[in-house]
Amino acid sequence: MTETFGIAELAKEFGVTTRTVRFYEDKGLISPTREGQRRVYSPRDRVRLRLIMRGKRLGLTLDEIAELINLYDVDPSEVTQLKQFIGVIHERKTVLEGQKQDIEDILAEMNRLERQCTQLLSQKQNKK
Amino acid sequence: MTETFGIAELAKEFGVTTRTVRFYEDKGLISPTREGQRRVYSPRDRVRLRLIMRGKRLGLTLDEIAELINLYDVDPSEVTQLKQFIGVIHERKTVLEGQKQDIEDILAEMNRLERQCTQLLSQKQNKK
DNA sequence: AGCGAGCTTTACGTTAACGTAAAGTAGCCG
DNA sequence: CGGCTACTTTACGTTAACGTAAAGCTCGCT
Missing domain, CATH: 1.10.1660.10 (Multidrug-efflux Transporter Regulator; Chain: A; Domain 2)
Structure with a gap:
């Protein structure tokens, strides 16, 4: 059980x-x-x-x-269903890869901004 | 202009x-x-x-x-704002990295399913 | 002057994804 | 047996992100 x-x-x-x-x-x-x-x-x-x-x-x-x-x-015995299935998977993969790209773009920007900020911050800290 | x-x-x-x-x-x-x-x-x-x-x-x-x-x-002249800013960026990065992981997991599964399907499909094609 | 195309504001309607409240039931505890 | 706890169904309420319809301006053309 x-x-x-x-x-x-x-x-x-x-x-x-x-x-x-x-x-x-x-x-x-x-x-x-x-x-x-x-x-x-x-x-x-x-x-x-x-x-x-x-x-x-x-x-x-x-x-x-x-x-x-x-x-x-999905029932893997029907060929037409299998083909449809593969089609759906393809669509999904395309969307997901786009999303992944979006995320990587934003992450890159975030990292840039972060570096910029910590640098600015350490400058201010030193001057004081 | x-x-x-x-x-x-x-x-x-x-x-x-x-x-x-x-x-x-x-x-x-x-x-x-x-x-x-x-x-x-x-x-x-x-x-x-x-x-x-x-x-x-x-x-x-x-x-x-x-x-x-x-x-x-954001105004980069205020130190407290800068620190807050870096905090927000950190949070965002964490969420985004989680999302990215989710996407990679699904993509891996999709690829597995796809391989499985195309293989099944070619088997049926050959037998006929 | 009339008119249509493209814009504007105002305001009520719609869908997804639940929240929340009311009223009933089933099991266990003292 | 009374009461508590955890569940149940039913149903109305709420928020985000727009859709959609109505009514009015303004520009350019004929």
């Missing part, structure tokens, strides 16, 4: 409210089982939550996150 | 509506001058718009983007 989790437990682990976790269920992002009326989450649900959080850190909408997550559940 | 731009011109260039451009002005992100009643945008406004778009691609809110943009306008 595999480990299970309660809703409060998972919410705390990921730093969100239980409302949020239920909301993601409404949106079809996770599908916990029930034990009586209570929700019971599997390790798989937990992995999905982790993926959701990662997506959110990147500014994806829940719909986009759903599309990404569901990639893992 | 330096180049100027109309609102429709800039909107088209960045793929947004004029409403959006005016909205950013309301939020204090850009401050075009007026020529009679009409808005006139400088190259500086254009640069800011470019920065805004980059921020949006990274999933930042307009408030966060404003904070970032205003970093460029």
Whole structure:
């Protein structure tokens, strides 16, 4: 028998409210089982939550996150599906590489600004 | 005299509506001058718009983007401000490096999935 | 003078992603 | 049994980031 989790437990682990976790269920992002009326989450649900959080850190909408997550559940027996799948992956990769470039640009600028500042600061410190 | 731009011109260039451009002005992100009643945008406004778009691609809110943009306008004469400034830069860098890591993780997975798919696909192609 | 194109302000509408409050249930503890 | 705690459903509220519609200026053309 595999480990299970309660809703409060998972919410705390990921730093969100239980409302949020239920909301993601409404949106079809996770599908916990029930034990009586209570929700019971599997390790798989937990992995999905982790993926959701990662997506959110990147500014994806829940719909986009759903599309990404569901990639893992594609049936690899149909050739047309496989081709579509590869197409989607390509699109996603393009966007992500753009984002990565954006980040590297900003990081470079930040580093430049930082150097400039520390230098200015040490100048002032010395003069005094 | 330096180049100027109309609102429709800039909107088209960045793929947004004029409403959006005016909205950013309301939020204090850009401050075009007026020529009679009409808005006139400088190259500086254009640069800011470019920065805004980059921020949006990274999933930042307009408030966060404003904070970032205003970093460029800090007065470098006050030591306390400089120190604060360096602090903000540090925070930003941490977040960005996290995002970058997220992206690299997903990209790695995408590549794995892609290889797996193309391989599956060529197998099916050969068997037929 | 009339008119259309392009701009303006004003203001109400919309969507996503939850927050928050109300009211009910199920299990355990003294 | 009463009460607490943790969960549940239902439903209305909120914020960000615009969309969209209405009504009015101004310039240039015919």
